[in-house]
Amino acid sequence: xxxxxxxxxxxxxxxxxxxxxxxxxxxxxxxxxxxxxxxxxxxxxxxxxxxxxxxxxxxxxxxxxxxxxxxxxxxxxxxxxxxxxxxxxxxxxxxxxxxxxxxxxxxxxxxxxxxxxxxxxxxxxxxxxxxxxxxxxxxxxxxxxxxxxxxxxxxxxxxxxxxxxxxxxxxxxxxxxxxxxxxxxxxxxxxxxxxxxxxxxxxxxxxxxxxxxxxxxxxxxxxxxxxxxxxxxxxxxxxxxxxxxxxxxxxxxxxxxxxxxxxxxxxxxxxxxxxxxxxxxxxxxxxxxxxxxxxxxxxxxxxxxxxxxxxxxxxxxxxxxxxxxxxxxxxxxxxxxxxxxxxxxxxxxxxxxx
Ligand code: NAD
Numbered sequence: 001x002x003x004x005x006x007x008x009x010x011x012x013x014x015x016x017x018x019x020x021x022x023x024x025x026x027x028x029x030x031x032x033x034x035x036x037x038x039x040x041x042x043x044x045x046x047x048x049x050x051x052x053x054x055x056x057x058x059x060x061x062x063x064x065x066x067x068x069x070x071x072x073x074x075x076x077x078x079x080x081x082x083x084x085x086x087x088x089x090x091x092x093x094x095x096x097x098x099x100x101x102x103x104x105x106x107x108x109x110x111x112x113x114x115x116x117x118x119x120x121x122x123x124x125x126x127x128x129x130x131x132x133x134x135x136x137x138x139x140x141x142x143x144x145x146x147x148x149x150x151x152x153x154x155x156x157x158x159x160x161x162x163x164x165x166x167x168x169x170x171x172x173x174x175x176x177x178x179x180x181x182x183x184x185x186x187x188x189x190x191x192x193x194x195x196x197x198x199x200x201x202x203x204x205x206x207x208x209x210x211x212x213x214x215x216x217x218x219x220x221x222x223x224x225x226x227x228x229x230x231x232x233x234x235x236x237x238x239x240x241x242x243x244x245x246x247x248x249x250x251x252x253x254x255x256x257x258x259x260x261x262x263x264x265x266x267x268x269x270x271x272x273x274x275x276x277x278x279x280x281x282x283x284x285x286x287x288x289x290x291x292x293x294x295x296x297x298x299x300x301x302x303x304x305x306x307x308x309x310x311x312x313x314x315x316x317x318x319x320x321x322x323x324x325x326x327x328x329x330x331x332x333x334x335x336x337x338x339x340x341x342x343x344x345x346x347x348x349x350x351x352x353x354x
Pocket of ligand 1: 186206207262293294
């Protein structure tokens with residue numbers, strides 16, 4: 001461990017409720033389940049598998065991501081806490097036995113952590129997990145779930161863009177607004193559908209050339225390199241690919257009025273880069289606020305209320321929540337990230353005292 005990172009400090013200073021290390025030497029399985037806060041309900045968050053350079057990198061990721069899930073669920077008004085899990089290792093290790101053994105560790109926690117799907121975990125992996133433990137959400141529709149959550153996620157991002165536009169321009173129409181999407185995967189492609197219907201001017205980038213071609217064939221959009229997007233004169237820049245892309249280097253180039261996208265953990269450093277955006281008068285809509293459509297969907301699966309109408313109705317509240325966060329930020333002269341965190345933590349703390 002490096003000197004500047006002390007796990008005991010992290011947990012005993014109440015940042016996280018519980019961290020569970022899971023290991024099976026024969027299978028080469030190493031996983032960490034992070035439960036950040038269960039004041040509002042059992043923790044929900046995806047499991048991701050990644051070949052981290054060090055185990056400490058995996059731990060840092062799980063601590064960061066599980067906390068973001070607490071904030072996200074709280075802001076979305078869900079009775080759910082925040083958790084996340086990482087499986088550390090090469091994807092080649094993954095097979096049915098491996099996934100089922102991992103699921104048995106989730107089962108041992110007995111419902112304090114519910115897993116959903118995240119990076120490098122397939123629908124088949126979810127089905128194998130569900131064979132072993134009931135604490136799995138985000139299942140395909142033919143297996144009793146609500147299916148792919150990228151549609152409600154995209155819908156929430158779209159509404160968040162509209163609310164931010166109203167704040168900046170006085171009305172929420174996206175017609176003619178110049179909007180650039182970085183990443184046009186499952187969420188990005190759905191988002192384009194909404195934006196195209198409103199006649200926005202859409203620019204896109206993606207590292208996958210095939211995806212890019214399909215989208216430019218289907219819609220009136222223009223494609224650019226990532227590096228070009230940052231410095232374009234835009235109304236809205238929408239990160240829908242990777243985390244950590246809002247950093248001192250990219251922020252220096254940005255010429256947009258609003259940043260509003262689906263990617264998780266967009267700020268490379270959430271204590272400085274939100275302020276750098278504010279200093280440039282760029283309205284940043286925090287990711288854990290605007291991309292909550294996915295967790296709203298899996299939460300409904302957890303409580304066995306399999307109604308897509310309810311998922312979309314609850315996702316609609318993202319619009320007014322974005323308005324609340326932006327107003328609080330402007331009233332108190334604080335960054336939008338701090339303002340969103342305050343609203344999320346206030347709700348957790350109010351419930352903790354009950
Ligand atoms: P996805 O994997 O379907 O799509 C990501 C896209 O980004 C792919 O097309 C990929 O080629 C592209 N990409 C990767 N690296 C890139 C780069 N450097 N530059 C440009 N494009 C790049 O993922 P998704 O489900 O669409 O999710 C997008 C983002 O939103 C992710 O960060 C995800 O964590 C987050 N998110 C998704 C959901 C959901 O419900 N799917 C919910 C909340 C947050």
